[in-house]
Amino acid sequence: MNRILFIFVITSTSGIPDKSCDRIRIGNNWYERETLWSDLGRPYNLNIHRGSNTLFFSYTQPETYSDVDFQLAYYNLDSNDHQNIVGIRGGCAVAINQATDEIYLGGSEGIYKYNMLTKLADFYKEDGVNIWALFYKRNLFYISYPDQKLYIEIDDKFSPVKEFIGMEVDHFHVNKDNDIYFANKTGLYKYDNDNNNIHIVNNLITVRQIVEDIDDNVYICTNLGLFSIKVDELEKVSDMKNVHGLAFDRDNNIVISDEKNIIKLINSKSGCIDDKDHW
Numbered sequence: 001m002n003r004i005l006f007i008f009v010i011t012s013t014s015g016i017p018d019k020s021c022d023r024i025r026i027g028n029n030w031y032e033r034e035t036l037w038s039d040l041g042r043p044y045n046l047n048i049h050r051g052s053n054t055l056f057f058s059y060t061q062p063e064t065y066s067d068v069d070f071q072l073a074y075y076n077l078d079s080n081d082h083q084n085i086v087g088i089r090g091g092c093a094v095a096i097n098q099a100t101d102e103i104y105l106g107g108s109e110g111i112y113k114y115n116m117l118t119k120l121a122d123f124y125k126e127d128g129v130n131i132w133a134l135f136y137k138r139n140l141f142y143i144s145y146p147d148q149k150l151y152i153e154i155d156d157k158f159s160p161v162k163e164f165i166g167m168e169v170d171h172f173h174v175n176k177d178n179d180i181y182f183a184n185k186t187g188l189y190k191y192d193n194d195n196n197n198i199h200i201v202n203n204l205i206t207v208r209q210i211v212e213d214i215d216d217n218v219y220i221c222t223n224l225g226l227f228s229i230k231v232d233e234l235e236k237v238s239d240m241k242n243v244h245g246l247a248f249d250r251d252n253n254i255v256i257s258d259e260k261n262i263i264k265l266i267n268s269k270s271g272c273i274d275d276k277d278h279w
């Protein structure tokens with residue numbers, strides 16, 4: 001009896017790799033996955049309201065993958081309460097002012113503000129404008145669809161960002177040092193504020209999302225893996241090519257999406273022996 005127990009202890013701690021090891025590595029850390037919501041269609045635009053630890057995102061119906069059939073939803077990471085957000089046709093865009101707890105949502109007929117108490121979206125501005133994306137940093141920005149133009153809200157009114165007139169923008173981000181990154185179908189760029197010109201950061205990747213963790217590090221979610229921005233270069237932190245969206249919760253835990261699922265990553269002390277892409 002004692003001997004059997006002894007053997008069991010040895011094998012379970014000897015680090016022999018489990019064939020089905022599905023832990024994943026990002027940077028120097030290993031994670032286990034906890035699927036929060038499955039059977040969605042391409043969940044994109046993951047954004048977490050840190051005050052309530054609530055994830056907002058968009059998805060399409062998995063059967064059709066119709067791009068006109070976007071839907072917004074929320075998932076509260078503390079209570080696991082989750083639901084579709086009703087009343088926004090073609091809902092696909094999210095931006096959050098973390099300081100004032102204002103949550104902006106966009107769809108094919110304008111911009112809305114989410115009311116945490118009623119769980120309803122109240123119409124905000126830009127009636128009839130097809131909103132592709134929203135971004136908040138001191139001001140609210142939106143990108144229109146299908147012309148991919150960037151607008152900024154100043155003194156209660158939206159106007160085109162003049163430095164970006166004539167340029168297609170699919171993703172827009174300003175970091176804490178006021179560095180401006182944007183992406184379109186041809187790549188990822190940095191706008192140089194001082195000299196008024198544009199640097200190519202990478203023109204091989206297709207960007208799916210640009211996000212910040214709670215320590216203001218910028219991450220780029222792409223078809224070729226996850227990258228972080230180090231000065232003006234991209235540093236690959238993961239080979240996972242299926243990541244559609246990425247967000248960091250109140251405690252800087254990572255939440256990702258793949259083609260169909262919203263997944264929370266849980267820190268794991270052990271990794272897999274073969275540290276190739278297990279996605």
Ligand SMILES: *[C@@H]1O[C@H](CO)[C@@H](O)[C@H](O)[C@H]1NC(C)=O
Binds near residue numbers: 168184
């Ligand atoms: C993307 O932006 C860059 C930099 O402004 C520009 O040179 C390029 O033509 C744009 N690509 C598309 C598809 O508009």
